[in-house]
Amino acid sequence: MLNQNRIYLILGLILAGEAIFALPFHIARFFRPIMLEMFNLSATELGAAQGIYGIVAMLCYFPGGFIADRYPVHKLIALSLWMTALGGLFMATLPNYPELVLLYGFFGFTTIILFWGALIRATREWGGSHEQGLAFGILEGGRGLLAVVLATIAVLVFQYSFPMGYETATLVEKTKVFRIVIYGYTLVTALIGIYIWFAFSSFSKRKHELIIVKRWSNFSINIKEVFSYPSVWLQSLIVICAYVGYKGFDNYTLFAVDVYGYSEIEAAKLVTLGSWIRPFAAIAAGLLADRFHVVKMLSICFLMLLAADMYFAFSTPIHNISWIFIGNVLVTCIAIFGLRGLYFAIYEEVKMPIAITGSAVGLVSVIGFTPDVFVLFIAGLLMDNSPGLLGHQHFFMFLSSFAAIGLIASISLSRYIFSK
Secondary structure, eight states: OOOHHHHHHHHHHHHHHHHTTIIIIIHHHHSHHHHHHHTTOOHHHHHHHHHHHHHHHHHHHHHHHHHHTTSOHHHHHHHHHHHHHHHHHHHTTOOOHHHHHHHHHHHHHHTTTTTHHHHHHHHHHHHTTTOHHHHHHHHHHHHHHHHHHHHHHHHHHHHHHOTTOGGGSOHHHHHHHHHHHHHHHHHHHHHHHHHHHHHSHHHHHHHHHHHGGGTTSOHHHHHHHHHTOTHHHHHHHHHHHHHHHHHHGGGHHHHHHHHHOOOHHHHHHHHHHHHTHHHHHHHHHHHHHHHHOHHHHHHHHHHHHHHHHHHHHHOOOOTTOHHHHHHHHHHHHHHHHHHHTTTTTHHHHTTOOGGGHHHHHHHHHHHHTTHHHHHHHHHHHHHHHSTTHHHHHHHHHHHHHHHHHHHHHHHHHHHHHHHO
8 A cells, every 4th residue: 555655765766866866868869969079978888988888897796786785775876876966067068989998887886885775775675575566667657758758858858948950059059958958967866866765764774773783794695696596597588688778769860860869859859759668668567477476567668669779670661651650669668667677576476585685686786787798899890890771680680689578588587486
């Protein structure tokens, strides 16, 4: 039942869960062509910078999960938000490429080490033993709603700042508006940190009293217990494949511009439209998962994603029938956002103890989020080596292979769970 305290808590998790990733990801996702111009980057260079984020994040996931099992949630999450906001202030100076690479490495640290394990553990505790699908569906759906609201505002800022068209503006005018967007994301990130600090303080103190006696327990004990669950490895593979699909969505603005002839602003609008699917897809997937099992819904989502990716990989663009293109983008969005609302809800179905949730999240994340390292870098290489349609088709073939592997992994996990 959603009493007032539970509403405040899930609202805080939603706000923090998306705001912290806005600076490193939203700008590159919704305004990728514009970002390449502002920072004078090739697609490969931006992909490499984001790959540095992934490498640093990988190093932080497991120790971050261990930390999440031992310290107050509100302190971990709020500090992460404030550190990320500091990075946003530096990003607004439009640093040179080596500095941008370092900035993405900094974001990899601030968004993960104190944050990610705490977020997932708090969400699992919020959902209890019977509402895991709902808890993670609301988290992902709410994050999606916040993302699309912020992106819509940012797109409108660009649209109304250039009534004669973005292409006709001077570099100085473009730079000014781009900085306003970065400052906006930075302010939102910092303010949500303040909300978390105060809204979560009493909740975190109660949880802290229960775990303080274990704070200095043997790190290896947690590792050994997590490793003893065979399902962890299949879950890690599922997260990898789902996250490859999600990271591939970052390339859709460039795909729309290069292949379908959209303008930069039109492409940003399309991706924003697709992102409006996120809250509905994630919550619906979560509710269905609580009724029909998480692993079954994962299989359905991977099947949808495979079909959508293969369409883009092997079809010839039909420019005068835009609804086919838009419709396939929406199917892709339903699949990837449904997956994101489900893959951490598996813990309850495999009977993972809550006491080691943070450590389990750390292990699954360090494996499952490796796509942060390579997906956009590979996309950049494919785009630069085969400009236009061919490069994008090669990228969608790459995405299709991971969707197929994810489907197989989901079916395998389902058989493992229901055979016990």
